[in-house]
Every structure is written in C-alpha cells, then in structure tokens.
Amino acid sequence: MAKVSFAVDGKAVSVDVDPNMPLLYALRDDLKMNAPHFGCGEGQCGACTVLLDGEPTRSCVLPVSAAKGRKVTTIYGLGTPKKPHPLQTAYVQEQVPQCGYCVSGWLLTAAAFLKKKPAAGDSELREALSGLKCRCGTHVSIMRAVKRAQKQMA
Amino acid sequence: MKTRTGLSVSRREFLMTSGALIVSAAAPATSENAVAATAATDPLKPALVPGELDSWVAVLKDGRVAAFFGKVDLGQGLDVGIAQIVADELDVAYEKVTVFQGDTANSCNQGGASGSFGINVGAKPLRNAAAEARRILVESAAQRLSVPADRLTVSDGVVSVTGDAAKKVSYAELIGGRFFNAKVEWNKQVGNFMDINVRAKPKQPSEYKVVGKSFPRNDVEGKVFGTSDWVSEVRVPGMLHARVIRPERAGCDPVKVDEASIRSIRGARVVREGNFLAVVAPREWDAVRAAKMLKVEWSASKDPFPPMDKLYEHIRAAKTVKREEPLKKGDVEAVIKTAARVVEAEYEWPFQAHASMGPGCAVVDPRKGRATLWTGTQKPHYARDGVAKILGLPPEEVHGIWVVGPGSYGRNDAGDTAIDAAIVAKLTGKPVRVQSSRAEGIAWCPKGPAGVHRGRAAFDASGKVIGYDFNSKGFSRLNVNSNESDPGDTLGGMEIGMTLKPQDAFGTPEETYGFDNKRLGWEVIAPLLARSSPLRTSHLRDPVGPDIHFASEQFIDELAFAAGEDPVAFRLKYVTAARDAAVIRAAAEKAGWQPRPAQRSRPSGDVLTGRGIAYAQRARTIIAAVAEIEVDRRTGRIWGRKFTVAHDCGLIINPQSLRYTIEGNVVHGLSRVLF
Structure with a gap:
C-alpha cells in the first residue's frame, strides 16, 4: 500500500492503495465515481478513458502510481448539466447514447482532439476516434454530435 | 415524463412528495426503499397481480400518473413510448407520466426486454389499464358533478362538463394518492403476452395527440454527465x-x-x-x-470442440436431433428432380458472442x-x-x-x-x-448459434422459379432458455450441479415469396458440450434472424442473377404480401435504385462499388434495406457507404426513437457481418 496524490477534475485527492492498482479502481472504488467505466481492463475499448494532463489515457491499464502529481480529468470535469462542454450539449441534442457505457471514452477523446485540431475533417475525426468502441452501434449519431459540437466551438 | 428504475432514491422521493400511498412513509431511505414499495408493506394497496388495475397505473396526489411496466428500455426510448401511450389514453399531458420499469416490487412480469415486443405487445396492458382508469375516473366525475358521463370531456387530467368548463373536477381530486381497487381481467399469461381485458375501449389512432410525436429520452443526460447509475x-x-x-x-x-x-x-x-x-x-x-x-x-480437457476451421464440416455431418418444416407447399423434391435448371448455395454463419x-x-x-x-x-x-x-x-x-x-x-x-x-x-x-x-x-457468455444454411431452387424452361427449398442446420437457439428463472439454465447453476433443460429450436426465413412449390425447414444438432459450455447457445438480437435472412436473401439474389433479372424486380415478382412489396418499393425508390441485372464480368479498378437489397419480416414489422458498399481490392476492406431502410412497423409511436433504433440496427448488423 502506498499513498498516491493527484488531482481529479481540479480537486486534490489522495488514495492509500496498491501502487500497481490501475487508476480506474481508485476512481471508482476509492473515490466512488460512477464514470469512467470498466469495459475490458485491457486498454482496448475506451470505456475507462480519462485525460491525464490533457491526454486521453486508458485508466484500466495505468497504474495509479503513474498518476502521481498529475491532473486527471473525467467527464465530470469536462462539464456539468449546469455548465456543459459543447460535446455534452451536442450529445444530449443528438440523443447519442443507447446504453451509454462507452460515453466517457468518446467525449474525452473527442474533446482532447478538437482542442488540438478544431478544424478537423470527417476522416480525421474518424481516425482520431477509431480506437473507441460502441457496441450499441450509435456511431452515426456520435459523428453527428461531434460535428455539431465542432461547429459550436469554432 | 420521467422514467425511474429502482436504484434511484429519487424514485422514493418522487412518490413520497407526491403523497402517493405506493410507498410506505416509514420506508428507510436506503436500498430497502424499493422493498417498501411492494404491496406487502402497504396494507391499502391491492396485491401486485395482473388482475388489479392498481398494478398497472396510479394517479398521484398532485395528479401525476405512474405507470408500472414489466419490461425494460435498453436505451431505445421504449419507456418514452409507453408514457406517450398512457398519456393519450388517460388524457393527461405527456410530462405528467412517469414510467417505472423492471422493478419486481411494482410491476408484473411482462417478460422483460424480449423479442422486439416492447411496444407492439408490451404496451397493450398499459394501454388497456390507462383506458380503464380513464373510464373509472370519468364515471366517478359524472357522479361528483351529477351529469351523465357522455357529457364530460377530459383535458390534461381535468374532467369538465362539455360546454360548461367551470363545472370540473381533476383526477387528483377524484383519486389522487388512493387506489382504484378495481379488477381487470388478466389473460393468465406470464411474460411477453401478459395482457388484461377491460371494460373501457382504448382510443382510435385518429384520436391520439401524444402518440406519433418525438419526445426525447429521459436517460440521455444522466449518461452524458455521468450522473446516472449503471448496474456496475x-x-x-x-x-x-x-x-x-x-x-x-x-x-x-x-x-x-x-x-x-x-x-x-x-x-x-x-x-x-x-x-x-x-x-x-x-x-x-x-x-x-x-x-x-x-x-x-x-x-x-475433454476437448469437446472441433478446430475452428472444421466447425462447418462438423455441422454438416452431425446427426440431426430435431427437424421441423414450418412451411411445406407442393412437392419441392419432385420439381427439383425434373427442373430445367437447379441453383444451389450454402451459407455459413459462425458462433457470435454478444x-x-x-x-x-x-x-x-x-x-x-x-x-x-x-x-x-x-x-x-x-x-x-x-x-x-x-x-x-x-x-x-x-x-x-x-x-x-x-x-x-x-x-x-x-x-x-x-x-x-x-x-x-x-x-x-x-x-x-x-x-x-x-x-x-x-x-x-451464451452465444448466438452457428449454422449452415442451404438453399435449392428449381427453374422451369421459361426461367420461372417453380421450387424453393431453404433449410438451416445448426445449434439450437434455446440450448439455454431465454431467461434465468431456472438456474439450471445458467452457467453457475450448472456448475453447482443443477440440471440444464435444453430445448431444440431454430427458425425459418420470414418472407412471403410465393413459389409454387416451397419448403422452409430447420434442423438442430446436439451441443458440442452438454453442460457448462462456453458455446451454449441462446438468443442474440434478433434471434437467428440475421443468419437466416443473410443466407436466404443472398440466395434470392443468386436466383435473380440466374434468372438475369434485377434483384428488386425479382423480389417484387414473387413476394405475395402487399405490405412487403410496398416496403421493398419504398427502399428501392428512396435509394434511387437503377434496375439492372447483376453484372457477370468483373469491373476493373482498385475500389469497386456495389449495391444490394434485402428484406425480411420481424415481429410483425417489415423491413427492406438497400446497401451501397465499397470494396478495396488491394486490402479487402469493405466500407458501408450508404444504407436506405424502409421500416414498416405500423403506427409509429415516437419517430425519433424509431430513427435511432433503425440506425443502431444497421450499425450493429454491419458490425456482426464484417467483423
């Protein structure tokens, strides 16, 4: 067990855990957060995505010790119902999620990408989001929402 | 309108603040609150049985309406549709209806999410209950206002005298927070086909004001902001x-x-x-x-499984344990023997995980x-x-x-x-x-069953299809039952020694091609491992539908090709149901389908484009889809460019929900075929 301190959504947190434990378990079990989710535990699906110092990162394979002193952003930090990120607004307007389990990955990855490349075209967006899974097949509305948000952010 | 599942404490708050008698005031504010919602804890509530109107619908103290649904919405807006139907039957605003779903403490067993029956079967008892509740409330208002019931109108939960709107009484005043204590006639079915007979007559579609409009889903914001709970x-x-x-x-x-x-x-x-x-x-x-x-x-290991590349050989060679021919018309074998031309094809479909x-x-x-x-x-x-x-x-x-x-x-x-x-x-x-x-x-996880699907067709000398034989042979779609009510049908149950009771079932194409001689059959083979198998088979959306129709519609294309006819025209020539023909035509027209037979020569170029049409029936819905695809010959990559879907499900409750359902269907289907 070791004490690991980092920031989550702008708040300083500290957990006393096995330093090899993936960050995801610290967020969900120690900090009692409902998102991100456990999808595969192999870094393959993206349901566990957080931003680590602004970069999309799979928290299910990142040892919590690697988050030490860094800034973790989840969808709670991305926006709230009162102060939503344009992507969240677009997701609601386009009624994107079906089961919704994959939402963290798409939102955070798209947010980080649009920040870097606000004028990205369709194929660039597809490429940037290609590592994520949605098994309900909402991809058509995901693209609609991302492009809607992109317009709004321009 | 809102939808609640039992996890939410606000569900209790909702009922409590509404003053409804559904939840005991003494219920602790924990996970136990839902237990408190059971009929047992409230001496005033009639037993939670399908034959009680109170099992289906309640009017709360403030006039809001609760509907108790024994199915669940999986993110396609089913609950929204139910609320729309209830709102219309009761003549209350859509926003006043809350649907409670999937909670055994407050809903009867309508079979859960199953068989695409959510609206077309699952809504029936809710519609009937709402209509009956309205009838009882209007009668009660007639007594209260001392006017005959036929002189009353209802608008947003307020019953008033026609032409004298000042004389009125609200649902809340009539019954808010209390129970109907009214019997309805249960059809004695448990599961999907549970329904009730009531004295009231539900409305005609022409009278609907809420049904047919797009209302957004209730679960989207919680999922987007991470404020709702998943089971995890x-x-x-x-x-x-x-x-x-x-x-x-x-x-x-x-x-x-x-x-x-x-x-x-x-x-x-x-x-x-x-x-x-x-x-x-x-x-x-x-x-x-x-x-x-x-x-x-x-x-x-008992090594029960053949190598993957021998799977279809195994299926072909395996002994059939059950065979059925749900459709048999004329003598297919006889016409195949004497036909001018016979076309045959086989299609293989693997096990698929959810x-x-x-x-x-x-x-x-x-x-x-x-x-x-x-x-x-x-x-x-x-x-x-x-x-x-x-x-x-x-x-x-x-x-x-x-x-x-x-x-x-x-x-x-x-x-x-x-x-x-x-x-x-x-x-x-x-x-x-x-x-x-x-x-x-x-x-x-239980798997969608693997199978080999075989089509044979006979043409006469004029090029007309005179015989059609389609047979699916595979693992049962019910090796484990479609639900977990008997733990013997679950992996853990089998591991602790409970007995699996496997059933043998598959299916046949759902179409209306009117060939003179026609046989549709299926046969099921034994599972590779009788107990605790990772390849135990069960239903995977839509149960055996994609495999069967992938094969049978591909085969119809082969026949159109053999006949030198356009695939749309060929289907329209043989399909017998008018609705089916209309759906095929609608898809072809919207897609800008240019009639021509399939090409015999291979075009040149690295990237080839193609199109295709397929149609099927499913749970009384008829669907035709035109796919436009691209194939890169260098890499083999297939790219779905455009899909045009004609979807006739009858009355549309919520156009937006339907649109999203169709989009999800296309992507899910594409994913299962390509990857």
Whole structure:
C-alpha cells in the first residue's frame, strides 16, 4: 500500500492503495465515481478513458502510481448539466447514447482532439476516434454530435 | 415524463412528495426503499397481480400518473413510448407520466426486454389499464358533478362538463394518492403476452395527440454527465467483490484449489460449491488480483470442440436431433428432380458472442428471509425467480431491480452473472458484487448459434422459379432458455450441479415469396458440450434472424442473377404480401435504385462499388434495406457507404426513437457481418 496524490477534475485527492492498482479502481472504488467505466481492463475499448494532463489515457491499464502529481480529468470535469462542454450539449441534442457505457471514452477523446485540431475533417475525426468502441452501434449519431459540437466551438 | 428504475432514491422521493400511498412513509431511505414499495408493506394497496388495475397505473396526489411496466428500455426510448401511450389514453399531458420499469416490487412480469415486443405487445396492458382508469375516473366525475358521463370531456387530467368548463373536477381530486381497487381481467399469461381485458375501449389512432410525436429520452443526460447509475455502480455497504474462476479450456472441472496461493492478499478467500469456484475480497482490486493469482488444478480437457476451421464440416455431418418444416407447399423434391435448371448455395454463419461494452455485473444482498438483486439482465422478473431458487427463498421475498447494464442484445452474460452473485451471496451470507473480466464476458457468455444454411431452387424452361427449398442446420437457439428463472439454465447453476433443460429450436426465413412449390425447414444438432459450455447457445438480437435472412436473401439474389433479372424486380415478382412489396418499393425508390441485372464480368479498378437489397419480416414489422458498399481490392476492406431502410412497423409511436433504433440496427448488423 502506498499513498498516491493527484488531482481529479481540479480537486486534490489522495488514495492509500496498491501502487500497481490501475487508476480506474481508485476512481471508482476509492473515490466512488460512477464514470469512467470498466469495459475490458485491457486498454482496448475506451470505456475507462480519462485525460491525464490533457491526454486521453486508458485508466484500466495505468497504474495509479503513474498518476502521481498529475491532473486527471473525467467527464465530470469536462462539464456539468449546469455548465456543459459543447460535446455534452451536442450529445444530449443528438440523443447519442443507447446504453451509454462507452460515453466517457468518446467525449474525452473527442474533446482532447478538437482542442488540438478544431478544424478537423470527417476522416480525421474518424481516425482520431477509431480506437473507441460502441457496441450499441450509435456511431452515426456520435459523428453527428461531434460535428455539431465542432461547429459550436469554432 | 420521467422514467425511474429502482436504484434511484429519487424514485422514493418522487412518490413520497407526491403523497402517493405506493410507498410506505416509514420506508428507510436506503436500498430497502424499493422493498417498501411492494404491496406487502402497504396494507391499502391491492396485491401486485395482473388482475388489479392498481398494478398497472396510479394517479398521484398532485395528479401525476405512474405507470408500472414489466419490461425494460435498453436505451431505445421504449419507456418514452409507453408514457406517450398512457398519456393519450388517460388524457393527461405527456410530462405528467412517469414510467417505472423492471422493478419486481411494482410491476408484473411482462417478460422483460424480449423479442422486439416492447411496444407492439408490451404496451397493450398499459394501454388497456390507462383506458380503464380513464373510464373509472370519468364515471366517478359524472357522479361528483351529477351529469351523465357522455357529457364530460377530459383535458390534461381535468374532467369538465362539455360546454360548461367551470363545472370540473381533476383526477387528483377524484383519486389522487388512493387506489382504484378495481379488477381487470388478466389473460393468465406470464411474460411477453401478459395482457388484461377491460371494460373501457382504448382510443382510435385518429384520436391520439401524444402518440406519433418525438419526445426525447429521459436517460440521455444522466449518461452524458455521468450522473446516472449503471448496474456496475450499485454499492451496498459491507459488500464483497467476487470474481468467478472458470477454466481456460472448456469441459474442465476444478480438481485441486490451492487456497494458500492467495493468502498474501488480505481478506481474500475462496468460495466453492461443486464445480463453481470464486474468490471474494472486500476490495475490488484484491478480488481481481486474487482471481489472477489463485492456483487451480483443472481436470484434463475433454476437448469437446472441433478446430475452428472444421466447425462447418462438423455441422454438416452431425446427426440431426430435431427437424421441423414450418412451411411445406407442393412437392419441392419432385420439381427439383425434373427442373430445367437447379441453383444451389450454402451459407455459413459462425458462433457470435454478444460482446457487450462491458462484462456482466450484478449485486445480490441476502438478508434474513429475503434478498435484493440488482441486475442488468433484460428479464429482471425471471432473474429474480432464479436468484430466489439459489437462495431457497420464495420469489416474492426477493426484490429484483433492473439497472441499465453495459449494453444488451439478447441473453448475454448479465443473467448468468446474477446467478453467480446469488451463489456467492448464499455461500458467504454477505452482499456480493460480481463483475466478470472481459475475457470471461466474451468466452463464457451464451452465444448466438452457428449454422449452415442451404438453399435449392428449381427453374422451369421459361426461367420461372417453380421450387424453393431453404433449410438451416445448426445449434439450437434455446440450448439455454431465454431467461434465468431456472438456474439450471445458467452457467453457475450448472456448475453447482443443477440440471440444464435444453430445448431444440431454430427458425425459418420470414418472407412471403410465393413459389409454387416451397419448403422452409430447420434442423438442430446436439451441443458440442452438454453442460457448462462456453458455446451454449441462446438468443442474440434478433434471434437467428440475421443468419437466416443473410443466407436466404443472398440466395434470392443468386436466383435473380440466374434468372438475369434485377434483384428488386425479382423480389417484387414473387413476394405475395402487399405490405412487403410496398416496403421493398419504398427502399428501392428512396435509394434511387437503377434496375439492372447483376453484372457477370468483373469491373476493373482498385475500389469497386456495389449495391444490394434485402428484406425480411420481424415481429410483425417489415423491413427492406438497400446497401451501397465499397470494396478495396488491394486490402479487402469493405466500407458501408450508404444504407436506405424502409421500416414498416405500423403506427409509429415516437419517430425519433424509431430513427435511432433503425440506425443502431444497421450499425450493429454491419458490425456482426464484417467483423
């Protein structure tokens, strides 16, 4: 067990855990957060995505010790119902999620990408989001929402 | 309108603030609150049985309406549609209706999410109940206002005298917070086809004001802002995390378990009953670690499976254990023998895993003489029955609460996980949360059945199809039942020694091609491993539909090609139902289909484009789709460019919900065919 301190959504947190434990378990079990989710535990699906110092990162394979002193952003930090990120607004307007389990990955990855490349075209967006899974097949509305948000952010 | 599932404390708050008598005021503000919602805790509420109107609908003190739905919405807006239907029948604003779903404490067993029956079958008892409630309320208003019922009109829950609007009384005043205590006639069916007969006559579609409009879903914001709960977020104080240990090879049983191998993990321990083996720990990560570290000696594999590349050989050669010919017209064999030309083709379809976005997860909290189950299974009432059997409790003492899971497309691993949690809860006496690993979720979930589909057709000298024979041979779609009410139908249940009662069933194409001689048949072969098989087969959205229609519609294309005819024109020539023809025409027209026979020569170029049409019926809906695809010859990559879908489901309750459902269907289907 070791004490690991980092920031989550702008708040300083500290957990006393096995330093090899993936960050995801610290967020969900120690900090009692409902998102991100456990999808595969192999870094393959993206349901566990957080931003680590602004970069999309799979928290299910990142040892919590690697988050030490860094800034973790989840969808709670991305926006709230009162102060939503344009992507969240677009997701609601386009009624994107079906089961919704994959939402963290798409939102955070798209947010980080649009920040870097606000004028990205369709194929660039597809490429940037290609590592994520949605098994309900909402991809058509995901693209609609991302492009809607992109317009709004321009 | 809102929708509530039992996890939410606000559900209780909603009922409490409304002053409804549905929840006992003494109910503690914990997970127990939903237990308090059962009829048993409220002496005034009639028993929760289908024959009581109060089991379906309630008018709250402030005039809001609660509808109790025994199915669940998996993110396609089914609950919204139910609320629209109830609002129209009762003449209340849509916003006033709250649908409670998938909670065994307040809804009857309508079979859960099943068979695409949500609206076209599942809405019926709700529609009837709402109509009956309106009838009773209008009669009650007639007495109150001393005017005949036929002189009354209802607008947003207020009954007034036609032409004298000042004379009025609201639903809230008439019954708000109290019970109807009215009997309705239950059709004695449990599950999908549960319905009630009532004295009231439901409205005609021409009278609908709410049905037919697009209302947004209720669950989207919670999912986008992370404020709602999935089943994986159920946390019960003092609960243990469990991971079930299953062999890497099929057909192996645990022989020796080295409990000392996890001794270094504080609080972790092994639980076992028969061949069911699990580790538990107070901390989730410790359970995950213990599952990895536990040393188990397994019995030698019985190697029950043929190599993957021999699967279809196995299916072709395997003995048929059951065969049915649901359609037999004329003498197909005779015309094939004498035909001018015979066309034959075979289509292979693999086992498919549900591969939901996350593996199964469930929580079971056993208390003295009762228990609570939180599950993402599509059929919470049935899962409750199964959990009760594991715990040795009467079903009414187990409260089953559906909470949305990580996607659901049939009988995936969610229900089996509920039984896993119940077994560990029984063995430890503690609240238990089970979540599988990704590998287990894919390897051990029930599978869509593999099969070989064979078409044979006979042409006469004029090029007319005079004989058509289509047969599917594969593993049963009901090797494990479509629900978890009998734990023998679950993996954990089999591992503790309960008996699987397999059924043999498959299906035939749902189309109306009117060939003179026609036979549609199916045959089922024995499972590769009789018990605890990772290849036990069950339904995967839509049960055997994609495999059968993939094959039969491909075969129709072969026949059009053989006849030198355009695939749309060929279908229209033979299809007999007017609705089917209209749907095929609509898809072709919208897609800008240019009639021509399929090309015989291979065009040149690296990227080829093509198109195709398919049509099928499904649960009384008729669908035709035109696909435009691109194939890169260098890489073999297939790219779906455009899909045009004609979808005739009859009356559309919510156009937006339907649009999203269709889009999801196309992507899900494409994913299963291509990847």
